[in-house]
Amino acid sequence: MANESSIRARVVVQQCLHAKLQVKLSEAKSGAEWVEISRGMVIYVCFFKGATEDIIPKMVNGLLNMKICETDSGKYTSVLELPGSVLIVPQATLGGKPKGKGMQYHGNIGKEDGQRLYASFVAHCENELSLSCKCSEAGTEVKHGTYGNRQILKLDTNGPYTHLMEF
Amino acid sequence: MANESSIRARVVVQQCLHAKLQVKLSEAKSGAEWVEISRGMVIYVCFFKGATEDIIPKMVNGLLNMKICETDSGKYTSVLELPGSVLIVPQATLGGKPKGKGMQYHGNIGKEDGQRLYASFVAHCENELSLSCKCSEAGTEVKHGTYGNRQILKLDTNGPYTHLMEF
Numbered sequence: 001m002a003n004e005s006s007i008r009a010r011v012v013v014q015q016c017l018h019a020k021l022q023v024k025l026s027e028a029k030s031g032a033e034w035v036e037i038s039r040g041m042v043i044y045v046c047f048f049k050g051a052t053e054d055i056i057p058k059m060v061n062g063l064l065n066m067k068i069c070e071t072d073s074g075k076y077t078s079v080l081e082l083p084g085s086v087l088i089v090p091q092a093t094l095g096g097k098p099k100g101k102g103m104q105y106h107g108n109i110g111k112e113d114g115q116r117l118y119a120s121f122v123a124h125c126e127n128e129l130s131l132s133c134k135c136s137e138a139g140t141e142v143k144h145g146t147y148g149n150r151q152i153l154k155l156d157t158n159g160p161y162t163h164l165m166e167f
Numbered sequence: 168m169a170n171e172s173s174i175r176a177r178v179v180v181q182q183c184l185h186a187k188l189q190v191k192l193s194e195a196k197s198g199a200e201w202v203e204i205s206r207g208m209v210i211y212v213c214f215f216k217g218a219t220e221d222i223i224p225k226m227v228n229g230l231l232n233m234k235i236c237e238t239d240s241g242k243y244t245s246v247l248e249l250p251g252s253v254l255i256v257p258q259a260t261l262g263g264k265p266k267g268k269g270m271q272y273h274g275n276i277g278k279e280d281g282q283r284l285y286a287s288f289v290a291h292c293e294n295e296l297s298l299s300c301k302c303s304e305a306g307t308e309v310k311h312g313t314y315g316n317r318q319i320l321k322l323d324t325n326g327p328y329t330h331l332m333e334f
Contacts, residue, residue, distance in 0.1 A: 012179060012329055044329050067269045068260075078268065093235075093328045101245065102234045103330065155322040161260045162179055162211050163270065164331065 008051035009059055009117075009167045010094045012044040014160040015069060019087045021145050022152035035143035040084030041069060042155065043125075046094035047109040047117050056117065059167045060124040068163055083134040086125055088144035089151050090118050111148065118147045175218035176226055176284075176334040177261045179211040181327040182236060186254045188312050189319035202310035207251030208236060209322065210292075213261035214276040214284050223284065226334050227291040235330055250301040253292055255311035256318050257285050278315065285314045 019042050024033035043063060067076045069084055079086060092114075096103035109117070126142045129135040145151050186209050191200035210230060234243045236251055246253060259281075263270035276284070293309045296302040312318050 010331065012331070044327075062265065065268050066265060068263075076269070089327075091327070091329050093330050096235075096330050098229065098233060098332060101232050102243070150326045151324075153322070153324045153327050155320070155324075157318075157320045157322075159317045160211075160256075160258070160320050162258050163260050163263050164177065164179070165265060 007166045008048055008055050010046045010048070011059070011063065011165045011167070012091070012094060013063065013066075013068065013163045013165065014042045014044075014155070014157065016040060016042050016087070016155055016157050016160070018156040020154040021087060021089060021143070023146050023149070025150075035087070035145075037085035037087045037141060037143050040082070040086055040140065041079045042087045042089060042153075044089045044091035044094060045118070045121060046091050047114050048095060048107050049109050051109055051113070051117055053117065053120060055167050056120045056124050060121065060128055062165065062167070064125065064128050066163075066165075068161060070159070070161070080128065080132045080135060083132065083138045083140045085140040086129065086142045088122055088125060088142065089153065090114075090145055090147045090149075091151065115147045174333045175215055175222050177213045177215070178226070178230065178332045178334070179258070179261060180230065180233075180235065180330045180332065181209045181211075181322070181324065183207060183209050183254070183322055183324050183327070185323040187321040188254060188256060188310070190313050190316070192317075202254070202312075204252035204254045204308060204310050207249070207253055207307065208246045209254045209256060209320075211256045211258035211261060212285070212288060213258050214281050215262060215274050216276050218276055218280070218284055220284065220287060222334050223287045223291050227288065227295055229332065229334070231292065231295050233330075233332075235328060237326070237328070247295065247299045247302060250299065250305045250307045252307040253296065253309045255289055255292060255309065256320065257281075257312055257314045257316075258318065282314045 026032040095108040262275040
């Protein structure tokens with residue numbers, strides 16, 4: 001794992017049977033909007049100051065090919081091989097560092113840069129799934145939250161198998 | 168945050184409106200058993216080799232007093248002050264270290280030591296909540312998973328506010 005001072009991105013990954021994320025709050029004229037996936041992987045992602053576009057392919061490659069998804073027979077494979085869907089949740093709180101009884105987020109990337117890297121991360125994930133024959137045949141999908149919003153999430157797992165990965 | 172080689176425990180924390188964890192699989196003669204909490208905090212915990220009993224009070228104190236729970240007015244307070252309930256999930260996968268396309272868990276604590284520290288962690292959390300007037304009055308509770316089991320989890324959030332803390 002990367003040394004703290006050199007960490008550019010922190011990711012927490014959980015497995016799911018079903019996950020649902022609100023992407024638009026309910027308003028007077030319209031109800032809330034949600035995206036959802038069935039079996040697959042929830043990726044919570046946070047970028048730090050100094051993160052640049054060049055880490056995105058490495059991150060996406062590492063995450064989508066890492067054998068942390070359980071098959072029906074109890075073995076472990078990647079989300080691309082499962083094949084499963086992916087729900088990406090922007091999660092700035094992951095950049096928090098305890099200071100007394102509060103959390104500080106001084107290491108987090110600025111809003112514009114974060115938004116740009118997040119969009120690129122989503123696009124790279126979409127591209128990887130579209131290039132995978134298994135994913136295309138099974139119709140698995142990439143869904144994602146809106147950067148900067150509250151991430152209202154409902155998660156149903158057969159064991160989250162929570163993993164931390166830093167880049 | 169602690170240097171990697173000196174990390175004794177890794178914790179991921181999420182806020183919830185409701186969380187439900189299976190603690191006993193369904194068997195021929197009996198249905199599955201679940202524990203659940205309403206509003207509060209889900210704590211996923213993993214111990215590393217070298218972790219000892221003396222880190223438990225510091226961990227519990229840090230986690231239960233950290234201002235990462237959102238109040239109705241949108242401010243942040245601790246789970247003890249909210250007051251909220253706590254669901255503790257043993258999560259050995261958090262100790263994983265990427266090696267090629269797989270995860271290795273060589274740094275994880277052995278089963279017996281892990282079980283003992285986990286039980287102590289749960290007991291310290293229960294004690295802290297029982298000592299809190301706000302928690303006692305509101306009837307908030309500590310629930311927890313069974314160490315070494317599959318952690319079948321269902322989570323409902325108003326934003327998970329995922330945080331990482333290492334000790």
